[in-house]
Amino acid sequence: MKGSLLATGAAIAAFALAFPAAADFTGGKVRIGVLNDQSSLYADITGQGSVVAARMAVEDWGGKVRGVPIEVVFADHQNKPDVGANISRQWYDTEGVDVIVDVPTSSVALAINEITREKNKVFLVSGAATSDLTGPKCSPNTVHWTYDTWALANGTGSAIVQTGGDSWFFLTADYAFGHALERDTEAVVLKAGGKVLGKVRHPLNNPDFSSYLLQAQASRAKIIGLANAGGDTINSIKQAAEFGIVAGGQNLAGLLVFITDVHGLGLQTAQGLILTESFYWDLNDQTRAWSKRFAERMNGRMPTMVQAGVYAAVTHYLKALDALGSDADGRAVVAKMKEIPTDDPLFGKGQIRIDGRKLHPVYLFEVKKPAESKGPWDYYKLKATIPAERAFRPLAEGNCPLVK
Amino acid sequence: MVEILGVPAPALFGQLLLGLINGAFYAMLSLGLAVIFGLLNIINFTHGAQYMMGAFTAWMLLNWFGIGYWWSLLLAPLFVGFTGILIERVLLKRLAGLDHLYGLLLTFGLALVIQGLYRNEFGSTGLPYAIPPELRGGQNLGFMFLPNYRAWVVVVSLVVCLLTWLVIEKTRLGSYLRAATENPTLVQAMGIDVPKMVTLTYGFGVALAAFAGVLAAPIYQVSPLMGADLIIVVFAVVVIGGMGSILGSIVTGFGLGVVEGLTKVFWPQASATVIFVIMAIVLLLRPAGLFGRTS
Numbered sequence: 001m002k003g004s005l006l007a008t009g010a011a012i013a014a015f016a017l018a019f020p021a022a023a024d025f026t027g028g029k030v031r032i033g034v035l036n037d038q039s040s041l042y043a044d045i046t047g048q049g050s051v052v053a054a055r056m057a058v059e060d061w062g063g064k065v066r067g068v069p070i071e072v073v074f075a076d077h078q079n080k081p082d083v084g085a086n087i088s089r090q091w092y093d094t095e096g097v098d099v100i101v102d103v104p105t106s107s108v109a110l111a112i113n114e115i116t117r118e119k120n121k122v123f124l125v126s127g128a129a130t131s132d133l134t135g136p137k138c139s140p141n142t143v144h145w146t147y148d149t150w151a152l153a154n155g156t157g158s159a160i161v162q163t164g165g166d167s168w169f170f171l172t173a174d175y176a177f178g179h180a181l182e183r184d185t186e187a188v189v190l191k192a193g194g195k196v197l198g199k200v201r202h203p204l205n206n207p208d209f210s211s212y213l214l215q216a217q218a219s220r221a222k223i224i225g226l227a228n229a230g231g232d233t234i235n236s237i238k239q240a241a242e243f244g245i246v247a248g249g250q251n252l253a254g255l256l257v258f259i260t261d262v263h264g265l266g267l268q269t270a271q272g273l274i275l276t277e278s279f280y281w282d283l284n285d286q287t288r289a290w291s292k293r294f295a296e297r298m299n300g301r302m303p304t305m306v307q308a309g310v311y312a313a314v315t316h317y318l319k320a321l322d323a324l325g326s327d328a329d330g331r332a333v334v335a336k337m338k339e340i341p342t343d344d345p346l347f348g349k350g351q352i353r354i355d356g357r358k359l360h361p362v363y364l365f366e367v368k369k370p371a372e373s374k375g376p377w378d379y380y381k382l383k384a385t386i387p388a389e390r391a392f393r394p395l396a397e398g399n400c401p402l403v404k
Numbered sequence: 405m406v407e408i409l410g411v412p413a414p415a416l417f418g419q420l421l422l423g424l425i426n427g428a429f430y431a432m433l434s435l436g437l438a439v440i441f442g443l444l445n446i447i448n449f450t451h452g453a454q455y456m457m458g459a460f461t462a463w464m465l466l467n468w469f470g471i472g473y474w475w476s477l478l479l480a481p482l483f484v485g486f487t488g489i490l491i492e493r494v495l496l497k498r499l500a501g502l503d504h505l506y507g508l509l510l511t512f513g514l515a516l517v518i519q520g521l522y523r524n525e526f527g528s529t530g531l532p533y534a535i536p537p538e539l540r541g542g543q544n545l546g547f548m549f550l551p552n553y554r555a556w557v558v559v560v561s562l563v564v565c566l567l568t569w570l571v572i573e574k575t576r577l578g579s580y581l582r583a584a585t586e587n588p589t590l591v592q593a594m595g596i597d598v599p600k601m602v603t604l605t606y607g608f609g610v611a612l613a614a615f616a617g618v619l620a621a622p623i624y625q626v627s628p629l630m631g632a633d634l635i636i637v638v639f640a641v642v643v644i645g646g647m648g649s650i651l652g653s654i655v656t657g658f659g660l661g662v663v664e665g666l667t668k669v670f671w672p673q674a675s676a677t678v679i680f681v682i683m684a685i686v687l688l689l690r691p692a693g694l695f696g697r698t699s
Contacts, residue, residue: 040629
């Protein structure tokens with residue numbers, strides 16, 4: 001009797017060792033929730049493209065991790081923190097979502113950051129920009145993948161100050177993202193000995209910028225820094241040309257410009273803009289091959305860095321699940337993600353720092369002149385590569401409580 | 405330099421002028437809404453989508469057929485107005501005599517469908533539309549740089565608004581329209597084809613929205629969402645002016661453009677809300693709107 005009990009115990013133990021998956025994956029599957037703007041001003045930057053990128057990551061991984069199926073679901077947070085918070089609670093509490101990915105709009109991302117920590121799930125940020133996600137608000141459940149406001153300020157801001165743009169006026173989107181981008185850029189400008197002559201904060205998704213541009217013009221600042229994104233940036237740049245801002249000797253600094261924005265503006269208007277991105281489809285053979293596959297599914301549209309970040313982050317997440325054999329404990333999964341070095345075709349080799357920041361090189365691009373472009377989506381000239389160790393805010397300066 | 409409330413006077417003049425330019429769009433759109441509401445008793449929530457269609461039609465004419473801005477000013481309103489006539493004949497006509505709510509739901513639903521279709525096809529970032537060469541550049545007025553195109557927008561929309569007002573208030577056709585608004589049965593008994601007049605009026609209101617869309621295309625990004633963002637403000641303008649009041653919608657359109665422009669100087673963060681605050685105050689003090697008549 002005793003012998004048979006022991007044998008059974010041994011059999012169970014052997015079974016558990018051989019098939020850890022079934023027991024340790026909540027709900028018997030891995031469910032990835034892509035939460036972003038599906039319908040408004042950030043929908044081309046993130047939107048369905050991010051969903052497609054997540055699905056590609058799952059397919060490239062083989063559709064299963066340790067024999068457990070992987071699913072991708074998505075929802076529209078409408079750029080509203082309350083809507084985003086409701087969806088994420090519902091996903092985590094009743095719909096078995098294990099990880100939320102993307103989440104542009106920093107105000108929404110900061111809300112999801114807290115909910116994910118409270119529920120001990122995983123949050124992979126690609127769309128949101130605020131550097132607070134790895135600063136004072138850093139969380140053991142969050143990885144910030146693609147870029148942040150500090151990296152943008154450090155890239156575009158420094159490049160412009162170094163070429164003589166030492167007096168600034170900010171046009172800032174009036175929410176968490178704009179404030180963070182303005183703050184980080186202002187720090188770069190002041191550190192380099194420049195000065196900030198004024199700033200004006202406009203509501204998100206504002207169609208007419210002429211009034212603000214006139215205020216910027218009156219300030220006589222050499223550089224008008226656009227601390228906004230998407231449609232707001234496009235309309236600012238378009239209307240600045242109309243009001244003769246650049247012809248009058250002032251220059252624009254688009255602090256966050258995506259390739260879809262350049263596409264929407266057209267090279268005639270966008271040419272000469274300096275911008276910072278961590279991914280461009282035409283960087284190397286691997287990025288070209290992946291982007292081609294992406295474009296085939298997206299009606300010919302090339303991926304933004306945010307969508308590329310979703311692919312890479314999901315791939316690394318699955319790698320960590322495979323190593324860990326469980327998705328139950330969000331903190332453990334993120335710890336594993338930090339432990340394993342990252343390696344993917346889009347961002348190359350890198351790592352995730354203790355504060356949740358993913359480290360990779362960041363590139364400074366200049367938008368081509370119409371004559372230099374060989375066709376649609378051939379928009380950028382590489383000006384400089386900022387190596388991973390200098391691209392992001394030093395660990396000690398972030399005030400992240402996880403860093404001791 | 406003379407200062408008014410801490411802002412240099414020249415800068416203030418500039419902002420007033422800009423407010424007037426934005427007001428021109430509010431005026432033209434709310435005018436169309438007012439005309440439609442006056443005769444059809446329909447709150448046309450599709451108006452924003454039709455404004456967007458106007459801009460997109462101009463873009464398509466240019467990029468697919470090589471037809472430039474000036475012809476678009478004529479062709480796009482005609483085309484979009486024609487789609488409006490179809491909508492009225494096929495759908496809106498069936499709602500005559502029903503509660504306002506049905507018309508509102510139908511037009512709102514239509515707007516969502518139209519915007520969704522355009523977003524699916526063109527993406528949400530939108531497309532560029534260049535300012536026509538004749539109107540590029542600008543004038544230095546001393547207190548501000550006024551782009552020629554914006555000056556053109558103000559002049560054209562003032563002319564269009566005035567013409568519409570004249571037609572409705574001073575011509576025989578206008579008198580039929582106003583009579584049909586008061587008592588359609590009696591007007592029909594006099595031998596005037598009221599249903600046809602209703603259809604054409606809707607088509608005209610929609611064409612006005614499309615015209616504003618073509619005017620807006622070079623200033624803003626031609627995007628599927630351009631109308632959705634604007635229409636809420638325009639509705640507030642109509643409510644403040646008084647539902648159905650032609651002159652009211654024109655005057656409030658320009659007036660609120662100026663108020664919004666000034667808010668952008670003194671308290672930019674509030675510029676998206678100031679119109680709604682005014683709306684709440686007006687509704688409390690004069691529920692029929694500034695120019696509305698209480699029945």
